Amino acid sequence: MKDKSNSPAAPAASAASPVLKVSKASQRKAQLHEDLIACATRRIAAHGAHGLRARDLASDAGCSVGAIYNVFEDLEALILHVSLQTLGAIDEVMAANARERAACSQEEILTGLAERYCDFVVQNTHSWRSLFEHALPEGVELPDWIIEKQISLLGHVRRPLAQLMPTASDEKINSTARLLFSAVHGVVNLAVDQRTVGLALDEVKRELRFLVQMFVAGVEKGRAE
Amino acid sequence: MKDKSNSPAAPAASAASPVLKVSKASQRKAQLHEDLIACATRRIAAHGAHGLRARDLASDAGCSVGAIYNVFEDLEALILHVSLQTLGAIDEVMAANARERAACSQEEILTGLAERYCDFVVQNTHSWRSLFEHALPEGVELPDWIIEKQISLLGHVRRPLAQLMPTASDEKINSTARLLFSAVHGVVNLAVDQRTVGLALDEVKRELRFLVQMFVAGVEKGRAE
DNA sequence: AAAAATATTGAACGATGTTCATTTTTTGTG
DNA sequence: CACAAAAAATGAACATCGTTCAATATTTTT
Numbered sequence: 243m244k245d246k247s248n249s250p251a252a253p254a255a256s257a258a259s260p261v262l263k264v265s266k267a268s269q270r271k272a273q274l275h276e277d278l279i280a281c282a283t284r285r286i287a288a289h290g291a292h293g294l295r296a297r298d299l300a301s302d303a304g305c306s307v308g309a310i311y312n313v314f315e316d317l318e319a320l321i322l323h324v325s326l327q328t329l330g331a332i333d334e335v336m337a338a339n340a341r342e343r344a345a346c347s348q349e350e351i352l353t354g355l356a357e358r359y360c361d362f363v364v365q366n367t368h369s370w371r372s373l374f375e376h377a378l379p380e381g382v383e384l385p386d387w388i389i390e391k392q393i394s395l396l397g398h399v400r401r402p403l404a405q406l407m408p409t410a411s412d413e414k415i416n417s418t419a420r421l422l423f424s425a426v427h428g429v430v431n432l433a434v435d436q437r438t439v440g441l442a443l444d445e446v447k448r449e450l451r452f453l454v455q456m457f458v459a460g461v462e463k464g465r466a467e
Numbered sequence: 468m469k470d471k472s473n474s475p476a477a478p479a480a481s482a483a484s485p486v487l488k489v490s491k492a493s494q495r496k497a498q499l500h501e502d503l504i505a506c507a508t509r510r511i512a513a514h515g516a517h518g519l520r521a522r523d524l525a526s527d528a529g530c531s532v533g534a535i536y537n538v539f540e541d542l543e544a545l546i547l548h549v550s551l552q553t554l555g556a557i558d559e560v561m562a563a564n565a566r567e568r569a570a571c572s573q574e575e576i577l578t579g580l581a582e583r584y585c586d587f588v589v590q591n592t593h594s595w596r597s598l599f600e601h602a603l604p605e606g607v608e609l610p611d612w613i614i615e616k617q618i619s620l621l622g623h624v625r626r627p628l629a630q631l632m633p634t635a636s637d638e639k640i641n642s643t644a645r646l647l648f649s650a651v652h653g654v655v656n657l658a659v660d661q662r663t664v665g666l667a668l669d670e671v672k673r674e675l676r677f678l679v680q681m682f683v684a685g686v687e688k689g690r691a692e
Numbered sequence: 693a694a695a696a697a698t699a700t701t702g703a704a705c706g707a708t709g710t711t712c713a714t715t716t717t718t719t720g721t722g
Numbered sequence: 723c724a725c726a727a728a729a730a731a732t733g734a735a736c737a738t739c740g741t742t743c744a745a746t747a748t749t750t751t752t
Contacts, residue, residue: 271699290602296740306701311741375600377515377660384663392663420666421654421674427664428653429646435602438609438617439652441645449646456685457678463688464681496730521709531732536710 250326250387275313277303283324283369291321291372321372322388328369329391335362336398348402349458355398356426356450363430364443374431399423406461422457426450475551475612500538502528508549508594516546516597546597547613553594554616560587561623573627574683580623581651581675588655589668599656624648631686647682651675 281302285294294317300307314320339354346354363370378384399419407415429450432440441449506527510519519542525532539545564579571579588595603609624644632640654675657665666674 295738297738300702307740308701308742309699312699317740371602374660374662377596389663396664417666417670417674418677420657420664421678424654424657424665425650425678426653428651428656429649431653431656432645432649435599437599438614439621439645440649441642445642449642452643453646453650453682456682456689458685459688460681460684463684520707522707525733532709533711533732534730537730542709 249385250323271313274303274305274309278305278310278313278320279323279327282320283327286321286324286372287366287369290368291375294321318376321376322385324369325373326388326391328366328373329388329395331366332359332362332370333391333394333398335359336395340398340401348406349455351402352399352422352458353451353454355402356454357447359426360430360433360447360450363434367434396420396423406458407465409465422454425453425457429453474610475548496538499528499530499534503530503535503538503545504548504552507545508552511546511549511597512591512594515593516600519546543601546601547610549594550598551613551616553591553598554613554620556591557584557587557595558616558620558623560584561620565623565626573630574680576627577624577647577683578676578679580627581679582672584651585655585658585672585675588659592659621645621648631683632690634690647679650678650682654678 278299281299282294285298285302296307296310296317299317299320300310303309310317310320314323335358336355339358340351343351343354396416396419399422400415403418403422404410404415407418410418429441430446433443433446436443503524506524507519510523510527521532521535521542524542524545525535528534535542535545539548560583561580564583565576568576568579621641621644624647625640628643628647629635629640632643635643654666655671658668658671661668
């Protein structure tokens with residue numbers, strides 16, 4: 243037993259560095275690591291994190307159940323690696339919004355972010371839900387490489403907000419970015435869960451735009467006074 | 468086996484109607500029904516819905532594990548009855564806000580609601596989380612008596628909103644109430660879960676006020692134009 | 693080629709929700 | 723009250739999980 247893969251996709255000692263030993267064993271291990279994440283990603287996308295069963299996974303990846311635990315600490319750790327990929331996909335979607343709306347108003351950039359987040363959640367509900375459904379056990383922290391990805395997401399909200407609130411401190415911009423992300427997240431969350439207190443799926447995007455527009459208008463109104 | 472208690476707290480054929488038979492058996496059943504909800508409420512409050520185990524519950528209530536399934540369809544159904552109580556508690560908190568701030572501005576009523584919801588969630592995290600953590604199985608609907616309670620909660624948001632948006636249709640008021648509730652819910656949710664993208668617990672209420680104030684200001688600005 | 697180190701395996705373990713044949717209690721009736 | 727039928731309560735047994743670990747197979751080193 244070596245590292246149980248606490249860090250994600252270590253580049254597997256790329257072929258360009260022949261000094262580092264890429265033994266047959268560690269190659270197989272790296273391959274299994276990759277395969278398991280791929281299989282888990284598919285299963286989570288199809289049935290949610292709850293539907294990820296060790297025996298099914300072993301069957302999919304063509305290994306024994308025990309092998310999973312040689313590569314990952316437990317299933318939860320494997321799910322975290324899938325989460326990193328999901329976060330990456332969300333980051334891409336948000337980055338695309340920033341590119342396509344680079345010339346637009348800050349309000350339009352923010353409404354675009356909300357709509358894109360909503361679209362992603364509707365199209366990738368299970369994967370997205372697995373990002374949030376597990377309340378981590380008392381005292382257990384998320385690994386750094388997950389936290390960094392999440393901070394990166396917030397950057398997409400922080401940048402247009404900084405333009406909208408030119409006199410605000412970095413701390414205020416930061417907390418407002420978290421506020422706005424959380425609010426949009428909540429609206430999408432209760433909607434895709436089809437909760438009674440949430441919105442119907444066919445009104446979510448319209449109402450999300452309304453939320454962001456009213457919030458931005460309120461901020462601008464305060465600035466004008 | 469009779470009804471498995473699909474409806475909540477049927478008044479157990481109150482003593483005032485001697486025609487309806489209150490047999491010794493049905494009395495015991497009603498008592499167990501009550502006891503199980505009480506024990507489940509305590510356990511969920513202490514350890515969350517995940518920590519509700521059939522064997523522990525039977526031990527607490529002084530019955531066999533099988534007895535639980537004579538009274539409730541499954542543990543999920545029992546959790547729903549606990550949810551009704553939790554929703555009732557939230558309703559009370561929101562109603563208290565309406566009473567205490569009856570003479571305040573609509574903005575203050577709405578910020579008060581957000582703050583009270585936040586306080587409740589912080590103080591009753593486990594019970595509150597069990598309201599939302601289970602995504603119901605495909606095609607399974609919540610029972611009417613839960614949906615009614617949730618609609619009742621929305622009323623507390625709808626009423627001040629109706630004052631703020633006098634020209635809006637009932638549908639618009641309704642969807643805006645869901646929007647605002649969902650947004651506040653999301654902010655509180657990510658905060659109590661201590662998520663990276665959420666707010667820290669010591670800034671939540673301040674930022675919630677900011678969110679509601681900016682939203683209300685935006686709505687009023689739009690009305691003025 | 694043999695030995696040491698390492699990795700893989702899958703049966704077994706401990707929980708868990710749920711069931712159901714058996715036992716106990718309650719109810720209806722002569 | 724006695725006694726049979728009906729109803730309810732019981733808890734051992736079952737199916738299904740995640741996880742472990744002694745036994746086996748493989749790889750690496752000597």
